[in-house]
Amino acid sequence: xxxxxxxxxxxxxxxxxxxxxxxxxxxxxxxxxxxxxxxxxxxxxxxxxxxxxxxxxxxxxxxxxxxxxxxxxxxxxxxxxxxxxxxxxxxxxxxxxxxxxxxxxxxxxxxxxxxxxxxxxxxxxxxxxxxxxxxxxxxxxxxxxxxxxxxxxxxxxxxxxxxxxxxxxxxxxxxxxxxxxxxxxxxxxxxxxxxxxxxxxxxxxxxxxxxxxxxxxxxxxxxxxxxxxxxxxxxxxxxxxxxxxxxxxxxxxxxxxxxxxxxxxxxxxxxxxxxxxxxxxxxxxxxxxxxxxxxxxxxxxxxxxxxxxxxxxxxxxxxxxxxxxxxxxxxxxxxxxxxxxxxxxxxxxxxxxxxxxxxxxxxxxxxxxxxxxxx
Amino acid sequence: xxxxxxxxxxxxxxxxxxxxxxxxxxxxxxxxxxxxxxxxxxxxxxxxxxxxxxxxxxxxxxxxxxxxxxxxxxxxxxxxxxxxxxxxxxxxxxxxxxxxxxxxxxxxxxxxxxxxxxxxxxxxxxxxxxxxxxxxxxxxxxxxxxxxxxxxxxxxxxxxxxxxxxxxxxxxxxxxxxxxxxxxxxxxxxxxxxxxxxxxxxxxxxxxxxxxxxxxxxxxxxxxxxxxxxxxxxxxxxxxxxxxxxxxxxxxxxxxxxxxxxxxx
Numbered sequence: 001x002x003x004x005x006x007x008x009x010x011x012x013x014x015x016x017x018x019x020x021x022x023x024x025x026x027x028x029x030x031x032x033x034x035x036x037x038x039x040x041x042x043x044x045x046x047x048x049x050x051x052x053x054x055x056x057x058x059x060x061x062x063x064x065x066x067x068x069x070x071x072x073x074x075x076x077x078x079x080x081x082x083x084x085x086x087x088x089x090x091x092x093x094x095x096x097x098x099x100x101x102x103x104x105x106x107x108x109x110x111x112x113x114x115x116x117x118x119x120x121x122x123x124x125x126x127x128x129x130x131x132x133x134x135x136x137x138x139x140x141x142x143x144x145x146x147x148x149x150x151x152x153x154x155x156x157x158x159x160x161x162x163x164x165x166x167x168x169x170x171x172x173x174x175x176x177x178x179x180x181x182x183x184x185x186x187x188x189x190x191x192x193x194x195x196x197x198x199x200x201x202x203x204x205x206x207x208x209x210x211x212x213x214x215x216x217x218x219x220x221x222x223x224x225x226x227x228x229x230x231x232x233x234x235x236x237x238x239x240x241x242x243x244x245x246x247x248x249x250x251x252x253x254x255x256x257x258x259x260x261x262x263x264x265x266x267x268x269x270x271x272x273x274x275x276x277x278x279x280x281x282x283x284x285x286x287x288x289x290x291x292x293x294x295x296x297x298x299x300x301x302x303x304x305x306x307x308x309x310x311x312x313x314x315x316x317x318x319x320x321x322x323x324x325x326x327x328x329x330x331x332x333x334x335x336x337x338x339x340x341x342x343x344x345x346x347x348x349x350x351x352x353x354x355x356x357x358x359x360x361x362x363x364x365x366x367x368x369x370x371x372x373x374x375x
Numbered sequence: 376x377x378x379x380x381x382x383x384x385x386x387x388x389x390x391x392x393x394x395x396x397x398x399x400x401x402x403x404x405x406x407x408x409x410x411x412x413x414x415x416x417x418x419x420x421x422x423x424x425x426x427x428x429x430x431x432x433x434x435x436x437x438x439x440x441x442x443x444x445x446x447x448x449x450x451x452x453x454x455x456x457x458x459x460x461x462x463x464x465x466x467x468x469x470x471x472x473x474x475x476x477x478x479x480x481x482x483x484x485x486x487x488x489x490x491x492x493x494x495x496x497x498x499x500x501x502x503x504x505x506x507x508x509x510x511x512x513x514x515x516x517x518x519x520x521x522x523x524x525x526x527x528x529x530x531x532x533x534x535x536x537x538x539x540x541x542x543x544x545x546x547x548x549x550x551x552x553x554x555x556x557x558x559x560x561x562x563x564x565x566x567x568x569x570x571x572x573x574x575x576x577x578x579x580x581x582x583x584x585x586x587x588x589x590x591x592x593x594x595x596x597x598x599x600x601x602x603x604x605x606x607x608x609x610x611x612x613x614x615x616x617x618x619x620x621x622x623x624x625x626x627x628x629x630x631x632x633x634x635x636x637x638x639x640x
Binding site for chain 2: 173181224
């Protein structure tokens, strides 16, 4: 099916509409919460949580024997939370650093989860097939009730975030200071972490254990490039996340049903790459352009300063001098001089140059101006 | 205790303290012991800080200077000991205390502006959920002006120099309008102009009757900047008026026999 056909179908086809809505909401909520994770330097937390959720899914299945997605998600939620609090415990109670704790919990829980999955697959139960969809996700299995659940959690998350915005912000910036002001930082921290766990668990069915952390990080990393305001960053991350979901679903549906989760993650990756290169203030491209421009300006200023140095010695500041004089010393080219002429700083007359009044004043103010701009 | 208050009265000059406040203990630390893992960082510290002093805490690296401040402020949990602020537990007196952490303790690439950071100083009095309004904004702008940073209010904080970032932190504490200020190395990595600007503000605070406690590294400036000093090296070595106890004997006890070398650095 091609793209136009797809767009028609989004509005008419129940399944496609459900999946598109689901991935969009999921992208928005993970992008929003991902901003907090990124700013707390807890980028890997999402990865650990999603992997830690796997044994929960398997155990929930073993206990209930049913593949009801809500039951399995509760299992995922519980084991995700256990993993998270173990990570916190390891960091506070031992010498280990957080990256070690994250790596440890991630691989241990994931290993245990895989073990349980293989165990389940050996069971003579026809119902067991399809649990491995939680590894890489399968958006096609989303039904309306899943989307409702996502929407409700996103709504609650939004309300909590707006209510505790001030507290979230100050904790993210300076946790120790927040504590001295009398805020219960543990409470704020647990609130943020719980919502991150919730968002991840919601995404497992769609994107899967392995790729889920990208949903958390990519929109946030991309959004950070475009703004210096926390609220705009969170908003942008939500937008990027939602668009990743929508575009990812569209591409996967229109291209022979490519696996949706990976496509969504790749689309989010495109947002990141685009932002890293093209962001006006932080992007690589504009940084390079600014660098080149600054260097050119500096060359120009150097020339002007040198001319000023020569002109100073004469009573008439516009006394003409030979261009050769400049060449002999520094190798200035006619094109450099032409730029100064364009700015009306210098007049050229045959092989002679002379500073204009503006040129002289500009040159005289060059250094003082630079230092005030600095301050 | 008797000795401390006697020294305090002796040291008091009319310009820095009113006679009524002389002898009032602003911060009292009893038997404070803090350990990271098995190694004690602070050992059985007893400390009384009189109201209205501008006090330096000096000591070598690893002496527990920052730890002392953080334990007083409840950021670190001590193994033993207690802290009172004007005779009551710290938790009940938070509003009286402001903290300036080390500049390096936060990520300055955080997406926010200078004014926004200063406004955070008002969050404590606002309490949970309530957002800062016009009143808080006005107070924050005034604090920015006091530290000479008003022109930078909308600047993204990563685009500020180290000295400017330190001033922002100072403004954030000023906006709390506290009685006691704890500052962790406010002069670290700032240029001479900023250092003078900061010390002038600290002296103004003292003049207004506030108590200011500063973790300080530059021993040479202690007599010039401060009127009170605490020598710390895991244990408390000495505390009292600079002119009485800032001497070779205490410096040697605190820094070991090589203290003169560390002064030259």
